[in-house]
Amino acid sequence: MASQDIYDPDFVRDVFDRCSDRYIAFSNACSFGFTQIWRRQCVEMLDLPPEARHGYDLMAGTGEVWPHLLSHSPQVESIVAVDISAGMHRRAMDRLHAMRAHKIEFREDDVLASSLPDESADFVVSTFGLKTFNPDQHRRLAELTARVLKPGGRFAYIEASDPKGWPLRPLYRLHLDQVLPMVERVLLRGAHDFAMIGQYSANFGDAREFSGMLEDAGLNSEFRKFFFGCASGVCGSKPASSKATSQSDYEATTP
Template sequence: MSSPDIYDPTYVRDVFDRCADQYIAFSNVCSLGFTQIWRSQCAEMLDLLPEHQQGYDFMAGTGEVWPHLLAKWPQVTSIHAVDISSGMHQKAMKRLHAMRAHKIEFREDDVLQSGLPDESAEFVISTFGLKTFKPEQHERLAKLTERVLRPGGRFAYIEASDPTDWWLRPLYRFHLDTILPQVERFLLKGAQDFAMIGEYSANFGNAREFARMLGDTGLNTEYREFFFGCASGVCGSKPC
């Protein structure tokens, strides 16, 4: 039997639909809280202007960036969440976001196939979705980002990365590749879906190449790394 294509949209959707019940707790505990820190830093990278009030959260997942986004930038009145997994969104709205539901509009869709209107957003944000794409999909995402942003609009992406130059990288990889699957196996009794995090992250590397792709579309871009390269991101703007 041939191995599945782990970047196929249907495969990705099924993984995250199965993970939905335990995703928030698992990601927070097993990242030692760093995922929340990095989400906050991603929201800060947007550097919104007062007139930047509505935009997209691509690969929105459980919407855990929304509290950081709305606290940092209170002028935001509307977040259009796009995600291929409706299971993730439904759990998020029920557990976390009932009080801000009036600001959230959900679109269940493969973001790369979505017909989002041109220049329809003042910002684009995305946290921890890049690793589920391969390079040719990253290129399409970069073009989509440029297309949907209005002139002067801002964007910020962040993703768990492989810190190849960090002297503690072997310990970090051991945590992702060995510890996390065992936690899932013995404590969550899952289908080993969370173990995919390590494989996706290793394949992804970091956001440097995605930053180049965004720059190639004409966007102003800045590449950043966090905590010795365990996360990387890119932010910037569309020229006016």
């Protein structure tokens, strides 16, 4: 493992292809349902206007944000789901979203290598994909977000994070670093794949630095924390004019 680049796109694809059959159940159970709460909160901070019709779900995984997005913003007509793992998308369509297939277009691709058209999206949303990128990849993702959004378009990202400074952080880290790998070994007989979630999250930290990268790319960006920092996110918009207006960080501790 030490000799492998865990952020290499091929490595990430293989991990999530192997995880795909059990990912939904494992994610919900081991987060005690918080992943679904955080997906809903991500859609709420996306805060789409009535005219928003078309957008991208980047690192779309099993598409669990789609029900929240389409319920909150029923005017949305199409979502292009971009993910490097075809296995995750098959699971999404087989398990959850066959009835929404007419609104979903899937692109099996490395997001950072995708030729998504300039100013083609009213919104960009992403849940729990940031941790699989290193800082250089985060900067490229920020630039891609700015490039594909239409003027006035909105974005929201959310990610499991390391709640530094929280008194219960040691228990949180114990859960990620010890409990999840044990559950995988005993119940799932996995190949260390789900245990990678803890490693990715520890390396990621939180979304504050990514928020700065989005501002550097010309976007208005707000940084937010959820449940004492166990998740963090960014949201904002592309200015209608060419000059971005920087916004101060906004931190909300929301259960």
